[in-house]
Amino acid sequence: VRGRAFVLVALSVVAAGVFTARLDLNQYYYFAAYVVLQYVVLATAWNILGGYTGYVNFGTPAFFALGAYTAVVLIKALKAPLLAQLVAGAAVAGVLGLAIGYLTLRLRGVFFSIATLALAVVLQTVFVNWEYTGGARGFTVARPAAVPFVGNYVQFLFVVMLALAMVAVATARWIERSWIGRGLAAIRDNEEAAECMGVPTLRLKLVSTTVSGMLMGLAGAPFPYYITFVEPTSVFDLNYAVNSLAMPMIGGTTTWIGPLIGAVLLGTAQQIATVTISSALNLLLVGVILVAFVILAPEGIVGLIKRLARRGHS
């Protein structure tokens, strides 16, 4: 897809989203679609650091929750509008991403991953103890009234998340195709060699961690209005870490379309499984699918398709 065509497609997807919102379907569909789109943002964000740069982040819940709690603070202190919450959530999570980026100076591979996991646990402890946002008891948010033209607030949030998903995918696609993406790939393949060849590794890693963190915060910022009750155990859920890493792994980590495919497939499958089977069993399924893909198809669905296409040609 060419650049201009991509933008056109993205815009028409959002327009289709507005149209779908106006259809006023069964509310469940908007709730479910929101979650799937949220995973598109999280998986794409994770992949910018994990897939492009080769640093495995187990701390998705930390960034997501930081976005959500930034929104909570803004709602409580200023009654700020959603747009301000989005900007602030992304900014705060981006700063955390920047800090994580400096961490990569000392911590590589496994140690980096464990540090991100540590970050999530420490941050959760902070929010459990912070009375302003309700501590462990949680914080109740009142959803604003309906939005003209679009529909009620859940329908509006669905459109917002759709737009955010497009922003995330466009960002990932842009990074992948620019010199930044090539630099990140060089870091992924061999960081020492990249440094020796004059690739500004630290600066690129900082870009990667910051953008990845910002997008995760962006995914978290509308969450308080969506869920209306924010408490530490639900926003710091390990499911976010597992899913945001499983989805790119299943779709394919080297291109922007991989996480998109993975998130739509796995996200939708989970929504269906939650309704038809049970929510615990569907988590088990995610784990099994993740392990199966890592062992059997390390290139993901995109890799499988490429392999099939190559076989077709020869």
Add this chain to the structure above:
Amino acid sequence: MVMFSLDLLLNALVAGILLGGFYAAVSLGISVAFGLLDIANIAHPVFVMLGSYVAYFMNVRFGFDPILTGLVFTPVFYALGVVLYRVYYTSFERKGAESLRGLVFFFGILFIVEVALLLAFGVDYRLVEARYIGESLRIGPVGIAFRLLVPCTVGVAMTGALYLFLSKTFYGRAIQAVAQDAFALRLMGANPFRVKDIAFGVAIATAALAGALLIMIGPVEPAMNREYIGRVFAVAVLGGMGSIGGTLVAGLILGVAESLTSTFSGPSWSVAVSFGVLLLALAVRPSGLFGR
């Protein structure tokens, strides 16, 4: 906040030391798997959890003593470890793709075991019963609860046994050799794969007993393993990768630090301590206290 007092401090110190012996037991498997074999098995704590639930099941159903259960199930966990390592080896290590995908693999295993435990036993806290668990001993102002003393004693015994195994037996020395130079071992005519097989089996086997100790200290629920990821890696890194004696020392340091924190600023902060220790160790001295 609690007022500072000497009695409180003494009690916190003793509890911390006892807890530390137990932390060493939980971390031994990581010291072997991660420290010696360079396999970042972040699923280790979930196997400890599995050990806890086995102890719980045998205790509730047959009235088995938790420590006895731990010992009996050690061979089963050993076999589990061997199988897990074979899968890991054929899928990742042999292809030289272990670092990232291997990590994701273990993360997936962690998630599967945790959810499976959740499905089997639910989210309720479970505990075991044995005659000695409720008892305690008093020395002056200091109380020593048996539910901490027994795990600490067993933990120290496990550390000693593993130390002797690694330094005195043929296979133990082979494991140390594979950690130092697998290629040289191959030149000597030995098979590094076979040796690592045994080592990883031993690493997981420690989880059977460590799990029994965990459920003795307090009630458990499946998601608890995540708190222990930070703890075991903090202990393994702080102790100096692969150093068994260092594991015990680091376990004691972490135990005391957590106990003091939880006494003087509230129990909810004690989890953050381990991660603080880990980050500090990684940033300041990545080779640990007794690193090579």
